[in-house]
Amino acid sequence: MGTSAVPDIVVGRLPLYLRALSQMxxxxxxxxxxxxxxxxxxxxxxxxxxDLSQFGEFGKQGTGYSIGYLTEQLKRILKVNQTWxxxxxxxxxxxxxxxxxxxxxxxGFRVVAIYDNDPRKIGLKVGPFQIRDAAKLVQDLxxxxxxxxxxxxxxxxxQSVTDRLVEGGVRAILCYAPTxxxxxxxxxxxxxxxxxxxxxxxxxxx
Amino acid sequence: MGTSAVPDIVVGRLPLYLRALSQMxxxxxxxxxxxxxxxxxxxxxxxxxxDLSQFGEFGKQGTGYSIGYLTEQLKRILKVNQTWxxxxxxxxxxxxxxxxxxxxxxxGFRVVAIYDNDPRKIGLKVGPFQIRDAAKLVQDLxxxxxxxxxxxxxxxxxQSVTDRLVEGGVRAILCYAPTxxxxxxxxxxxxxxxxxxxxxxxxxxx
Numbered sequence: 001m002g003t004s005a006v007p008d009i010v011v012g013r014l015p016l017y018l019r020a021l022s023q024m025x026x027x028x029x030x031x032x033x034x035x036x037x038x039x040x041x042x043x044x045x046x047x048x049x050x051d052l053s054q055f056g057e058f059g060k061q062g063t064g065y066s067i068g069y070l071t072e073q074l075k076r077i078l079k080v081n082q083t084w085x086x087x088x089x090x091x092x093x094x095x096x097x098x099x100x101x102x103x104x105x106x107x108g109f110r111v112v113a114i115y116d117n118d119p120r121k122i123g124l125k126v127g128p129f130q131i132r133d134a135a136k137l138v139q140d141l142x143x144x145x146x147x148x149x150x151x152x153x154x155x156x157x158x159q160s161v162t163d164r165l166v167e168g169g170v171r172a173i174l175c176y177a178p179t180x181x182x183x184x185x186x187x188x189x190x191x192x193x194x195x196x197x198x199x200x201x202x203x204x205x206x
Numbered sequence: 207m208g209t210s211a212v213p214d215i216v217v218g219r220l221p222l223y224l225r226a227l228s229q230m231x232x233x234x235x236x237x238x239x240x241x242x243x244x245x246x247x248x249x250x251x252x253x254x255x256x257d258l259s260q261f262g263e264f265g266k267q268g269t270g271y272s273i274g275y276l277t278e279q280l281k282r283i284l285k286v287n288q289t290w291x292x293x294x295x296x297x298x299x300x301x302x303x304x305x306x307x308x309x310x311x312x313x314g315f316r317v318v319a320i321y322d323n324d325p326r327k328i329g330l331k332v333g334p335f336q337i338r339d340a341a342k343l344v345q346d347l348x349x350x351x352x353x354x355x356x357x358x359x360x361x362x363x364x365q366s367v368t369d370r371l372v373e374g375g376v377r378a379i380l381c382y383a384p385t386x387x388x389x390x391x392x393x394x395x396x397x398x399x400x401x402x403x404x405x406x407x408x409x410x411x412x
Contacts, residue, residue, distance in 0.1 A: 008406075011406055011409050011410075012402075012406045014405070014406075014409070015401065015402040015405035015406055016386075016402065018405070019384065019385070019386075019399070019401075019402065020386065023361075023385065040386055041386050042386070042388075077409065078405045078406075078408060078409050079408045079409060079411065080405055080408060084404070084408060086404075092303075093302065093303040093306045093307070094303045094307070096299065096303070097298075097299035097300045097302065097303040098400070100299045101299070101300070101400075103384055103401060104400075104401060104404075107401045107405070108401070108404070108405060108408065109401065109404055147411055148404065148407070148408070148411075150400070155229075171407075171410075171411045172404065172407035172408060172410070172411055173407075174400055174403050174404055174407070178225065178309055179225070179229065180222075180225075180226065180246055180247050180248065182248075188406075188407040188410050188411070189407075190403035190404075190406060190407055191403075192398055192400060192403065193225070194304070194307075194310075194356070194380055194398060195221065195225075195309060195310060195313045195314070195315065196218075196221040196222065196225070197380050197396035197397075197398065198290075198292075198310075198314070198315055198354065198378065198380055198396070199220070199221035199224070199284045199286055199313070199314060200214075200217055200218045200220075200221055200284075200394075200396060201354070201377075201378035201379075201380070201394040201395075201396055202284060202285045202286060202290060202314065202354065202378060203217050203220070203283065203284050203285060204217075204377075204378075204394050205285065205353055205354075205377045205378055205394070
């Protein structure tokens with residue numbers, strides 16, 4: 001219905017809008033405007049109206065947006081009106097922090113299993129999880145129909161683990177390893193590498 | 207010299223190119239091409255050539271790029287041919303992982319001090335660092351001329367700590383708190399919020 005043609009950069013801004021709306025809701029607000037959202041996010045109100053208009057009519061001229069309604073619509077569009085089961089692979093310092101992060105659940109994601117290939121770690125507890133043997137990954141992913149994974153393994157293992165995630169049916173991978181991974185066309189990848197962000201900023205520091 | 211007009215989205219790809227070049231160098235390669243870089247990164251070779259052309263002539267038609275030379279040039283452009291001192295504020299699970307992350311140093315950044323406002327944490331050791339009192343932040347930043355900071359504090363404290371970072375002279379903030387922060391025009395902010403990335407992907411999962 002046309003949404004397949006929405007540029008990815010627009011899709012990428014919807015989670016920002018959703019996060020700002022959730023914060024407004026937590027502050028007890030019920031109505032907002034593209035101006036107010038824009039000021040919070042440092043994005044122009046025209047851009048916000050244009051982005052949202054790609055998905056439908058969410059507000060009336062002059063009365064602004066109902067925060068509750070727009071939140072529901074954005075959750076539906078981003079498919080986080082459901083909770084996605086997530087596998088986490090790699091339980092070093094970072095993987096441990098991710099496993100313990102409380103901010104996933106109310107935003108559509110639930111870590112359900114964590115994996116490592118280090119025999120000294122397998123079986124240990126991290127928060128509510130017992131670290132599972134990465135050798136069981138493909139079988140588990142298929143059995144539990146897990147479609148989302150977070151990858152916090154060393155660079156040298158990133159591609160081989162990725163291949164097993166894909167084999168297990170994963171369709172979305174958040175890669176914390178500071179490298180690029182190859183996936184089939186229908187699998188999405190996003191990267192988190194703090195140094196990329198830092199270098200993007202130092203360019204501007206005089 | 208014209209570079210001030212380079213779109214930020216282009217600047218944002220340079221660290222990706224630099225990372226891929228460093229990996230090629232580590233593999234013992236000396237020459238690459240926009241085609242090869244593009245395949246590694248999932249970016250078209252035309253895009254890569256166009257991006258690089260905004261900053262100068264880095265390769266000769268038909269002979270490709272010298273990896274060593276292009277690496278040096280990108281480091282210079284991104285100003286990571288020097289090492290930036292970085293302050294880390296907030297030593298929870300994530301802050302701890304960031305403090306222990308070994309991947310900053312050879313890419314232009316060095317954590318030099320970590321801060322928390324929890325009296326039970328101040329003075330404790332994390333890796334080579336002793337956690338300092340966040341009350342000393344502005345004074346330390348100014349005294350050590352620190353221009354880069356990473357923020358791993360709870361959402362409720364993010365803006366007040368940001369204000370102190372700015373007061374202390376910080377020009378680039380990497381924000382791990384899942385919220386938007388306001389800064390003066392000359393200060394850059396980048397965000398790391400894994401949920402934003404996950405939501406951007408689930409949009410596409412059928």
